Amino acid sequence: MRYAMAIDTLKCVGCSDCVVACQTENNVPIGYCRDWVVEVTEGTYPQLALENRSERCCHCENAPCVRCCPTGASHKEEGGMVLVTHEKCIGCAACIESCPYDARYTHPDGYVDKCTFCMHRVAEGLKPACVSVCPTKCMYFGDLDNPESEISQILKNRKWKLLIPEAGTDPKLYFLI
Numbered sequence: 001m002r003y004a005m006a007i008d009t010l011k012c013v014g015c016s017d018c019v020v021a022c023q024t025e026n027n028v029p030i031g032y033c034r035d036w037v038v039e040v041t042e043g044t045y046p047q048l049a050l051e052n053r054s055e056r057c058c059h060c061e062n063a064p065c066v067r068c069c070p071t072g073a074s075h076k077e078e079g080g081m082v083l084v085t086h087e088k089c090i091g092c093a094a095c096i097e098s099c100p101y102d103a104r105y106t107h108p109d110g111y112v113d114k115c116t117f118c119m120h121r122v123a124e125g126l127k128p129a130c131v132s133v134c135p136t137k138c139m140y141f142g143d144l145d146n147p148e149s150e151i152s153q154i155l156k157n158r159k160w161k162l163l164i165p166e167a168g169t170d171p172k173l174y175f176l177i
Contacts, residue, residue: 002061002144003079003117004172005131006151006160007054011138014039014052018130018139022056025118025129032105034115035130051177054130054139056115057082057103058163058171065095065104073112079143080172081119086111100167117141144172 014037022034035056042049059082065074066082073088074095084095084104089111096104096112107113118128122141126132131139142151160174 001079001146002172003059003081003122004142004144004151004155004174005056005059005117005128006140006154006174006176008136008138008140008158008176009051009053010176011136012037012052012054013136015135017133017135018054021129021133022115022118025121026116028113029108032107032113034113053175055101055103055163056130056173057099058101058169058173059115059117060172061170062168064098064100064169068094068098070094077119079122081117082114083116083119084112084114086113100164100169101171 016037019033019035019037022028026034028034035054038053038055040051059080061080063082066076071088071090073085075083077083091106091110093106104112104114121128127141131141140151140154142149144152146152155174158176160176162171162174
């Protein structure tokens with residue numbers, strides 16, 4: 001099993017419902033976030049293109065945050081989810097520095113925090129909170145090892161891109177284009 005998420009940049013309207021759902025579901029302190037919406041404008045006037053992206057931890061196959069963690073607090077779980085065990089984290093921030101996606105932050109209580117793909121919900125057969133509230137249904141989550149899963153079918157039939165592919169992290173966050 002390899003969990004992944006895909007965001008349809010053609011359907012995302014940048015409403016940030018995903019951000020609020022994550023903050024509520026995971027008790028993220030005010031002023032912090034595990035996911036965020038980015039608006040990117042590309043091209044030269046008058047040929048401009050706008051892209052909205054909901055970004056978060058990419059749960060990389062080759063995660064530098066896991067390799068550099070001195071205590072093992074940053075680790076991979078079954079399904080490829082990259083998680084942080086708060087009780088083991090010493091707050092050194094090595095993982096924050098190693099992440100090319102700026103997907104981690106230091107929680108006010110002193111440990112590093114990040115997106116978990118709502119592992120607690122997934123374990124109950126639910127979708128991550130962000131996916132479940134998206135009003136445009138632009139977010140997809142599932143198992144890449146299941147060729148019949150919705151995410152496998154979407155990635156097979158649509159064009160997609162990765163953020164910073166040259167980093168060699170093999171991220172599991174795809175952006176449909």
